[in-house]
Amino acid sequence: MSKTTTPDLSWQQPLGDIVCLLQLAADHLWEAADAAGVDSPLHSLGLGSFLAASQASELLPANGEVPGPSPSESTDPLKILEAAEQLTRQLDPDLAGASDLGIAVTDLLREARRSAA
Amino acid sequence: MPRDPTSSTSPMNHDDGLATHATAVRELLLDAERQARALLLDVDHTAAAGLVRSWPAAVAAAAELWGHTGDEPTSGVAGQLLARVAEVAVSLEADLATARWPGNGTGDDRMRAIATNLTRAGELIEGNAGEAHLFSQQNSDAVRTRAAHTLYIATHAVGVALKRDGRERAFDRAFDPNRAKPRRTPGAGGRSRYEVGPGVRWADRLGAAERALGAHLRSSSPIRAQEGEQQVAAGLPRLREALAHFDIQAHRTLAATPTAGNLVLATRTEGMFLGAALTLTRAAGETGHLSQADLDPARLEHTLTHAGEAWSDLASRWSDLMPKGARVDPALAAAANQLREACRDLTHDTHNKLAPATVITHRADLTEALPVLGHYVDAATELAEATRPALRTPGLEGPARAINRRLTRDVESGRIPDIPNDLRAELVKLAGPENGQALVPEQVLTGLHVATSRAGRTSAAAANSIAAEGRSPAYREQPRALLRPEPAILAAGDLPARAQPGR
Numbered sequence: 246m247s248k249t250t251t252p253d254l255s256w257q258q259p260l261g262d263i264v265c266l267l268q269l270a271a272d273h274l275w276e277a278a279d280a281a282g283v284d285s286p287l288h289s290l291g292l293g294s295f296l297a298a299s300q301a302s303e304l305l306p307a308n309g310e311v312p313g314p315s316p317s318e319s320t321d322p323l324k325i326l327e328a329a330e331q332l333t334r335q336l337d338p339d340l341a342g343a344s345d346l347g348i349a350v351t352d353l354l355r356e357a358r359r360s361a362a
Numbered sequence: 363m364p365r366d367p368t369s370s371t372s373p374m375n376h377d378d379g380l381a382t383h384a385t386a387v388r389e390l391l392l393d394a395e396r397q398a399r400a401l402l403l404d405v406d407h408t409a410a411a412g413l414v415r416s417w418p419a420a421v422a423a424a425a426e427l428w429g430h431t432g433d434e435p436t437s438g439v440a441g442q443l444l445a446r447v448a449e450v451a452v453s454l455e456a457d458l459a460t461a462r463w464p465g466n467g468t469g470d471d472r473m474r475a476i477a478t479n480l481t482r483a484g485e486l487i488e489g490n491a492g493e494a495h496l497f498s499q500q501n502s503d504a505v506r507t508r509a510a511h512t513l514y515i516a517t518h519a520v521g522v523a524l525k526r527d528g529r530e531r532a533f534d535r536a537f538d539p540n541r542a543k544p545r546r547t548p549g550a551g552g553r554s555r556y557e558v559g560p561g562v563r564w565a566d567r568l569g570a571a572e573r574a575l576g577a578h579l580r581s582s583s584p585i586r587a588q589e590g591e592q593q594v595a596a597g598l599p600r601l602r603e604a605l606a607h608f609d610i611q612a613h614r615t616l617a618a619t620p621t622a623g624n625l626v627l628a629t630r631t632e633g634m635f636l637g638a639a640l641t642l643t644r645a646a647g648e649t650g651h652l653s654q655a656d657l658d659p660a661r662l663e664h665t666l667t668h669a670g671e672a673w674s675d676l677a678s679r680w681s682d683l684m685p686k687g688a689r690v691d692p693a694l695a696a697a698a699n700q701l702r703e704a705c706r707d708l709t710h711d712t713h714n715k716l717a718p719a720t721v722i723t724h725r726a727d728l729t730e731a732l733p734v735l736g737h738y739v740d741a742a743t744e745l746a747e748a749t750r751p752a753l754r755t756p757g758l759e760g761p762a763r764a765i766n767r768r769l770t771r772d773v774e775s776g777r778i779p780d781i782p783n784d785l786r787a788e789l790v791k792l793a794g795p796e797n798g799q800a801l802v803p804e805q806v807l808t809g810l811h812v813a814t815s816r817a818g819r820t821s822a823a824a825a826n827s828i829a830a831e832g833r834s835p836a837y838r839e840q841p842r843a844l845l846r847p848e849p850a851i852l853a854a855g856d857l858p859a860r861a862q863p864g865r
Contacts, residue, residue, distance in 0.1 A: 279674045293702060348402070352518075
C-alpha cells in the first residue's frame, strides 16, 4: 500500500495572520493620517504597511485563508506591527519570499517606532 | 550486562549526543537570526562604521558553515550566489585596511555575536562530519538557508546604517553656516549630494551582496540578482523616475485589473504623493524658491491640501469595497513602493518626521522640482478618470459591514439623505457574524463618483496653481501644457446606469 502524506500547511496560518495584521495596521495608520492632514508622515507609513500586507498575500496560495481581525486586537498600529513582526519569525526561510517579508516588516516596525518616538 | 550510559560507544548515548549537537546547531542559528533581527530593528547611523568593519567576518563564518555542510561552495546557482557574497566580503575586507573611512576602530558587538554563532555552528557540524544521518541533505539545506537568511538580514541592516549615516551627514551639512548652497555634482551617477558620503561606496558593494543573498533565498538566478544595480539615482532624478513609472503602471493596472485592492493602492499612493508635493512646495516657499518663480504659496498650500484630502477620501471609499486579504498587482506594488521611497528620501528626516526646509533644499534643487511636481499633479487628474470605469463593473460588491458604515457616515455628514429602512435592514442581515458581501448600493456608487470627480477637479486646480505661464524657463521646457480646464463635478453619463429600487 502506498504511503500517503498530508501536506504541511502549518506555515499558512501565521502568513494569513500576518496579512490580516498588516492590513489592519494600514487601516489604522491611514485613519490617523487622514485626521492629521495631507502632509502627515503617517500616509507613507500606512502605504508601507499596505504594501507589506500585499507582499505577504503573494506568499499565500490562491485559496489561502486570511482571517478577520480579532475583536480583542489592539487598535494601536505600533502594537499591531509588533505582533506582525513576531509572526514573521515563525516563517520558514525555505519559503521563497519569507526572508524578504521578514525584512520588510522589520524595516516598517523600525520606521513606526521612530515615528512614534 | 547493562551498557554504560556515559560510554561513547553506547549507540543510544551516541545518538543522544548527536541529537544534542543537532539541537545546538539549530539553537545557535536561531539565536544568530534573533540577533540579526534585533540589529535591524535598532540599527542607526552611529553603528555604520563598526558594522562595516565586522561584516566580512560574519560572511567568512557563514562561508565556512556552508563549506561544512557538504556542498561545494561554488557548485550550482546557489553556490554561485553565495560565492559572490564571499568575494564581496574578501575584497571589502582588503580595502578596509587602507580606506580613510571607516578607518581603524572597533567592530560591532552584535555583528560579532552573529559571526560567533555561525562559527560555532560550523564547528559542531565539522566535528560530526562522519555522521551522515545527523546532517542529511535536507538538514544541510535547512542549515545553509537559515545561515543565508540571517546574513541577508544582517547585511540589510548594514545598508540601513550606511544610508542613515549619509543622511545624518547631509543634515549636519545643511545646518553648517560655513557651507555654500549645494551645487550639482557632475559624474555622481545621478546621486544628489546628500548621498555622496564616505559610506556610499561601501553601501553599493554591500548592496550587491544583499541582492545575491536575496536571490539565493528566492531561488532566483545570478542574473536576476544583478538587476537593480543600476538604480543609483537619488533625490529629484529618483523622484522623477518613480513618478513616471507609477503613472504608467497605475494606468496599465487599472485598465487590466480594476479591483478594489488595486484601486486602494493607486489612490492611496497618489494621496501620499500629494502630501509629499505639499511638503516640497512648502519648503520651496520657506527657502525663497516660490517667490523666484512668482508662485503664490498660499494658493499652493490651499490647492494641494484640498487635492490630497480628495484623494484620501476616494481611497477610503475604495477601501470599503476591498475584501480582507485582497491581492494587488505586484507591478503596481513595486511602482508604489519605489515612489514611497523616493518621496521619503526627500521629505523625511532620519526620525521619520518631516525634514526641515533647509535640509530638503540640500537634497533637491527645488526650482527644478516645481515643474516636475506640477506635471505629475496634473497627471493625477487623468488618473482619477482612470479609476472611474471600475465603478461600472457589473455586480460590484463589497463587505456589507463597511458599506453600511459608509452609508451611516455619509448620512450623518449630510452628504446623502437618509437611506431606506429596507436597505439598512438588508445590509445588517448580510453583514451578520460573517460580514458577507453585498451589492454596492447606488448611494455608495454615487459617493464614489463624486469623490472621483473631486479628486480630478482638485488635482487640476493644484496643477494650475503650480503652473506659471512663462514665469520660469524650467516651466517653458515642460513637454505638456500644465494648464487644463478643470473637469465638471459629474459629467453626463458618469452616474451608474444600474439603478435598483432602494439601492
